Amino acid sequence: ASQKLLLLPGDGIGPEIMQEVKKVIAWFNEKGGMSFETDEGLVGGSAYDAHGQSISEEDMAKAMAADAVIFGAVGGPKWDDVPYEVRPEAGLLRLRKDMQLFANLRPAICYPALADASSLKKDVIEGLDILIVRELTGGVYFGEPKEIIDLGNGQKRGIDTQVYDTYEIERISGVAFELARTRGNKVTSMEKRNVMKSGVLWNEVVTQTHKNGYEDVQLEHMLADAGGMQLVRWPKQFDVIVTDNLFGDMLSDVAAMLTGSLGMLPSASLGAPDGVTGKRKALYEPVHGSAPDIAGTGAANPIAMIASFGMALRYSFEEVAAADKLDKAIANALDKGLRTKDIAAPGQATVSTVEMGDAIIAELDAL
Amino acid sequence: ASQKLLLLPGDGIGPEIMQEVKKVIAWFNEKGGMSFETDEGLVGGSAYDAHGQSISEEDMAKAMAADAVIFGAVGGPKWDDVPYEVRPEAGLLRLRKDMQLFANLRPAICYPALADASSLKKDVIEGLDILIVRELTGGVYFGEPKEIIDLGNGQKRGIDTQVYDTYEIERISGVAFELARTRGNKVTSMEKRNVMKSGVLWNEVVTQTHKNGYEDVQLEHMLADAGGMQLVRWPKQFDVIVTDNLFGDMLSDVAAMLTGSLGMLPSASLGAPDGVTGKRKALYEPVHGSAPDIAGTGAANPIAMIASFGMALRYSFEEVAAADKLDKAIANALDKGLRTKDIAAPGQATVSTVEMGDAIIAELDAL
Ligand SMILES: CC(C)[C@H](C(=O)O)[C@@H](O)C(=O)O
Ligand SMILES: CC(C)[C@H](C(=O)O)[C@@H](O)C(=O)O
Numbered sequence: 028a029s030q031k032l033l034l035l036p037g038d039g040i041g042p043e044i045m046q047e048v049k050k051v052i053a054w055f056n057e058k059g060g061m062s063f064e065t066d067e068g069l070v071g072g073s074a075y076d077a078h079g080q081s082i083s084e085e086d087m088a089k090a091m092a093a094d095a096v097i098f099g100a101v102g103g104p105k106w107d108d109v110p111y112e113v114r115p116e117a118g119l120l121r122l123r124k125d126m127q128l129f130a131n132l133r134p135a136i137c138y139p140a141l142a143d144a145s146s147l148k149k150d151v152i153e154g155l156d157i158l159i160v161r162e163l164t165g166g167v168y169f170g171e172p173k174e175i176i177d178l179g180n181g182q183k184r185g186i187d188t189q190v191y192d193t194y195e196i197e198r199i200s201g202v203a204f205e206l207a208r209t210r211g212n213k214v215t216s217m218e219k220r221n222v223m224k225s226g227v228l229w230n231e232v233v234t235q236t237h238k239n240g241y242e243d244v245q246l247e248h249m250l251a252d253a254g255g256m257q258l259v260r261w262p263k264q265f266d267v268i269v270t271d272n273l274f275g276d277m278l279s280d281v282a283a284m285l286t287g288s289l290g291m292l293p294s295a296s297l298g299a300p301d302g303v304t305g306k307r308k309a310l311y312e313p314v315h316g317s318a319p320d321i322a323g324t325g326a327a328n329p330i331a332m333i334a335s336f337g338m339a340l341r342y343s344f345e346e347v348a349a350a351d352k353l354d355k356a357i358a359n360a361l362d363k364g365l366r367t368k369d370i371a372a373p374g375q376a377t378v379s380t381v382e383m384g385d386a387i388i389a390e391l392d393a394l
Numbered sequence: 395a396s397q398k399l400l401l402l403p404g405d406g407i408g409p410e411i412m413q414e415v416k417k418v419i420a421w422f423n424e425k426g427g428m429s430f431e432t433d434e435g436l437v438g439g440s441a442y443d444a445h446g447q448s449i450s451e452e453d454m455a456k457a458m459a460a461d462a463v464i465f466g467a468v469g470g471p472k473w474d475d476v477p478y479e480v481r482p483e484a485g486l487l488r489l490r491k492d493m494q495l496f497a498n499l500r501p502a503i504c505y506p507a508l509a510d511a512s513s514l515k516k517d518v519i520e521g522l523d524i525l526i527v528r529e530l531t532g533g534v535y536f537g538e539p540k541e542i543i544d545l546g547n548g549q550k551r552g553i554d555t556q557v558y559d560t561y562e563i564e565r566i567s568g569v570a571f572e573l574a575r576t577r578g579n580k581v582t583s584m585e586k587r588n589v590m591k592s593g594v595l596w597n598e599v600v601t602q603t604h605k606n607g608y609e610d611v612q613l614e615h616m617l618a619d620a621g622g623m624q625l626v627r628w629p630k631q632f633d634v635i636v637t638d639n640l641f642g643d644m645l646s647d648v649a650a651m652l653t654g655s656l657g658m659l660p661s662a663s664l665g666a667p668d669g670v671t672g673k674r675k676a677l678y679e680p681v682h683g684s685a686p687d688i689a690g691t692g693a694a695n696p697i698a699m700i701a702s703f704g705m706a707l708r709y710s711f712e713e714v715a716a717a718d719k720l721d722k723a724i725a726n727a728l729d730k731g732l733r734t735k736d737i738a739a740p741g742q743a744t745v746s747t748v749e750m751g752d753a754i755i756a757e758l759d760a761l
Contacts, residue, residue, distance in 0.1 A: 102588070111591075111594060114588065116588040116589065120589070146514050146515055146518045146626060146627055146628065147513050147514050147515065147626075148513055148514065148515055151513045167534075167556060167589075167590060168589055170553075173590075173591050174591055175591050175594065175595055178559070178560075181560065182559055182560045182561060183559070183560050183595055184557060184558070184559050184560075184595075185556075185557070185558045185559075185590075185591045185592035185593070185594065185595030185596065186537075186555065186556065186557050186591060186592065187555075187556040187590045187591055187592050187593075188553065188554075188555055188556070189534060189552075189553065189554040189555070189556065190551060190552070190553050191551070191552045192545070192549055192550070192551050192552075193545075193548065193549045193550050193551075194549060219640075219643070221469070221481065221483040222483065222487070222534075222535055222640075222643075223534060223540075223552075223554045224478075224540050224541055224542050224552045224553060224554055225552035225553065225554050226552070226554075227478060227542065227552065228542050228550055228551075228552030229552065251644065252643045252644050252647040253647065253683075255622070255644050255645075255647050255648045255651075256647045256648065256650065256651040256656070257651075258648075259513060259514075259626065259648055259651040259652060260513055260651050261513065273586075273589075274644075276586070276589075276619045277618065277619050277622050277641075277644055278622075280619040280620065280622050280623045281622045281623065281625075281626055281648060283623065284622075284623040284624075284626040284627050285626060289623070316620075
């Protein structure tokens with residue numbers, strides 16, 4: 028039976044980098060013995076332009092029915108002034124919420140060929156391999172009340188609500204412990220329990236989940252601000268970091284930038300396994316944004332997007348060998364010195380988005 | 395007339411580093427023509443041990459009456475299990491709230507002598523001089539509801555509330571614009587307006603405040619997660635950063651660590667000028683914490699604490715020349731190669747807390 032992929036390229040460089048993923052999907056269909064069926068939809072500003080919503084009901088329905096959603100990026104100055112409810116990001120947030128993609132996996136890996144591209148010293152980041160497990164459907168992103176109230180006299184009040192329930196913390200920490208077992212066997216949980224009640228509960232539930240069946244995994248607690256510091260000071264101390272939606276947003280971006288290869292980093296957003304089929308809903312997207320400033324110039328790096336499809340192979344389709352092969356093809360292209368502009372050293376020759384995609388296909392052929 | 399200082403050493407290394415500040419205060423009284431009167435109080439775990447509260451009413455009253463509070467650090471594993479309401483941090487948060495210290499100034503400066511101590515490449519941080527202006531009495535730190543609710547069935551709900559009113563954003567951005575004028579004339583405002591309603595309001599009010607009298611200052615808006623990235627990528631793009639309480643907590647810690655000199659960085663927390671006297675309530679504290687692991691070993695770096703007193707000279711007492719002199723004395727001690735353990739290169743000789751304090755006094759004598 029074929030596997031259904033919904034491609035949502037989005038805005039800015041999204042469509043260009045999605046183009047390269049399509050080549051990779053075609054390669055696996057033709058030469059990798061797979062049978063992916065792809066459909067395409069609109070999200071973000073491009074969806075707003077087409078029908079006044081950041082994602083249509085029809086595309087939402089397709090996403091719910093897909094085996095995996097491959098997502099590009101959304102947003103750009105063009106839509107800075109659209110109403111809050113239909114801003115580009117709303118499409119992404121709705122996908123996360125309606126598909127219940129509570130577990131966001133963000134690896135921060137330093138590719139050996141790129142160790143010099145980081146603003147950090149080489150010994151600090153060489154060989155870096157950490158995984159941030161971010162809670163994605165709770166916290167201040169979705170809690171109510173979330174509103175601006177007019178108080179009169181020229182005064183307004185902006186309100187957001189951070190809410191976490193026991194079960195939400197339990198399931199995300201379970202994912203972190205499970206993943207740690209396949210890696211360095213260590214989990215660092217980050218919150219601000221010294222200031223936030225949700226942080227107190229977070230700390231308590233992670234500790235309890237650890238006791239209930241994960242005591243073989245090393246667990247450490249760190250305040251989120253100290254965690255940000257430690258990421259900059261000595262990131263290799265971490266294996267898996269588990270944290271809430273907002274801290275995860277901040278910390279994963281810092282972690283991504285450590286590697287000097289933001290254009291390289293993929294992410295997976297996973298739901299709970301279905302009780303009957305065991306399948307998880309899933310969305311895969313690059314960590315980087317829509318980079319409107321370089322859209323259409325051919326300068327975008329397609330690797331994060333292609334590697335996101337690699338995560339789909341690994342987490343949605345259990346095609347571990349194929350995923351490893353794709354990762355290897357990417358590493359080989361880099362080893363040969365191919366660089367898009369974002370990862371080129373000063374003076375180094377660069378290739379375009381399409382050339383990088385073609386090179387990865389050539390490496391797949393060669394493997 | 396003499397100036398009243400309340401010293402609150404707190405926990406961990408707090409008392410040791412405060413000891414060195416006392417020498418500096420005495421020096422300015424004896425040789426700098428000043429007349430500081432000091433009183434001392436308890437805060438944090440040490441206050442809890444003494445009378446079951448993280449700060450006593452008596453010490454709160456002293457703080458309210460002081461011309462400036464000089465604060466060490468609070469917290470430590472000893473108090474990990476005390477009730478939330480009387481945890482060490484509650485004392486600091488009450489001081490901030492009751493004294494209405496809404497403006498937290500956190501400079502992140504890279505001392506030339508220490509450019510090698512950072513985990514970042516030298517060219518990325520050499521000459522770095524940014525100022526984070528963090529809102530300190532609002533946001534998720536103090537918003538209500540802030541509670542854990544028992545939902546039954548083993549489920550609890552942790553809730554925190556982020557609240558910002560127009561006037562709070564107005565006054566903190568005013569401080570940022572004023573300070574930018576004395577520096578690089580640029581302000582970057584950071585929030586998450588793509589996810590948070592308080593971020594939408596923040597963005598709107600900062601833009602409006604800029605229009606109302608600060609258009610000579612360059613204003614830039616950045617999403618807080620992108621801001622964290624950019625701090626790691628190329629921090630010298632920033633001059634003044636203005637942001638809310640929680641983002642300020644995270645971002646200032648990341649910024650502090652960039653410099654490689656966490657033990658060096660002071661901060662000032664200021665109230666509004668009094669309508670009659672024009673004086674501001676103020677508290678000065680190092681950015682680093684109580685470091686319980688090294689307390690009592692003589693390894694603590696007293697410089698951040700001493701430089702915090704330097705900020706008091708500058709912002710509470712308008713003793714700019716004295717503040718410059720103290721900063722110069724610190725730089726001179728560093729230039730001579732004096733290093734506490736935290737800032738020593740591998741293999742470099744180190745001095746103790748007391749020796750560093752004495753060296754700075756000697757430099758003051760020599761200037
Ligand atoms: C686009 C935005 C809503 C999103 C977020 O804040 O989660 C992005 O920053 C991310 O990290 O995926
Ligand atoms: C000690 C703690 C309450 C405090 C904060 O979160 O504000 C600290 O991290 C800081 O940055 O001053």
